[in-house]
Amino acid sequence: MSIVEDGAAVAVLPDIARTRHVPAPRGPREPLKVSVYERMSKSNAQLMPIFPYDGAGVMVPCGAMLYGGEDRFHGHFFHWNTVSELLVAWGSNEAMIPTGSLMATQPFHGVNSFLRDEKKDGAFALVTITQRQSAEAGQREALTAKCEKCRQDLVKFEYASAPEGTPDYDPNAFGDETDVFPQFSTQWGSQEFVKARNSDEVRTCKNCGHENYWFDQNVWGWDRLYNQTKVSNAAYHALATSAKEVLG
Template identity: 50%
Template sequence: MTENVVEQTGLRETRQIPAPDPDREPLKANVFEAMAKAASQLTPLFPYDHAGSIVPCGAVLIGGPDNTYGHFFHWNAVNEVAITYGSNQAMLATGQIMATQHLHGVNSFLRDEKNPEAYAVMVITQHQSEEGDQTEALIARCTNCKEELVRYDYDATPFPLPGYDTARHGEADAPIRQFPTTLGSIEFVHRRNSEEGRTCSSCGHVNDPFPADIWGWARTVTQTHAVTRAHRALREAAPTQHEQENPS
């Protein structure tokens, strides 16, 4: 704010946005381009998932005669904000912004998921804890009586906080880490689709399996795992400086 403006308005800056972290240069992403080609719902649009990051994630939900998304609940210790970038026949209008509760329902957000004209392109921005452990949970309820079928709690503590789990989410030098929500989602599906997970302890109803394929999480987790191994293979194939300087 220039001195001239300060004089005219009496306004003074009380807060300044700090300069960008040199390890995380500002980037831009196009959600339409990203979600035309992404492997799963909730695909992080930027390569930053460190403690304190905001993590905008893309989703594209599409209706079709054979499409079924099911329904579950996500519980996150930190808030999320959903922006709908474009939709038709959806519960969320184009341009609509929604801040979620810690516990929120997740489904296709389409009015009729069998309608091939229905779609929604969204960005769900999750936040990574700045300190302490971060936990999330996925919950399934019985379609018959709404009783809780499965609650799957998982650790989502971001890199590089002390609680970060390298075995789950990747070594410190991994080029791409597993996104905790995606990994937790596929683990939730394994439990939810077990015989025990499908059977309601309250009313005995055997629920249909959760339709995991349409969400794409398993594909993203296995792709991330393969990419991480490929990156390691390339590093290991590169000659060391000693070998370069002393060719045999």
């Protein structure tokens, strides 16, 4: 036990030296607190990082909000990741993932709407998928599309996704090294995957000749998040340049 004198008051505190504690925050990664429900109500993409930190060793919770409707179509693809992912369902209705459930995904896993019927109004799933960034070299990811008829690979888009702070990090891999707000590697990779996936050449299966559906990225929003991150960086630099001109 320790005795701490604070003016006239004397407080008796437990000895915390022997207990584990979180180190004090440092400038580059200040503690932030958000409500996943509030944040996701204004999200612009699936797998949107809900905190602005994704460097080496960091846990990155990403939100996804999927819902059904007459015109909703999510398609299907496969995701492969060298780092672990943990899914938490913060609320769902008529979904494959019950409210409150936790799921550790396999390194190679299928992704779709997770709804029993994506055409049904009122079906939804609000989830986070948290990935733990590697602190070492070699973090990689891939997205794969398979033929809906014969299950052969149509395209596999694989890329290095080394986070900032790892030996193989490339500051120009997903955005530009002058970016103040870095692109999240999975968002870059996903919208690149869709570009390849939707070409006429790829959509036509080389094994069975089946012409596969056009993958609608609108419900996923990866290009939206990627482009908005680009614009945010450009806007920041525009103001900095303007300020330099005006203020000298």
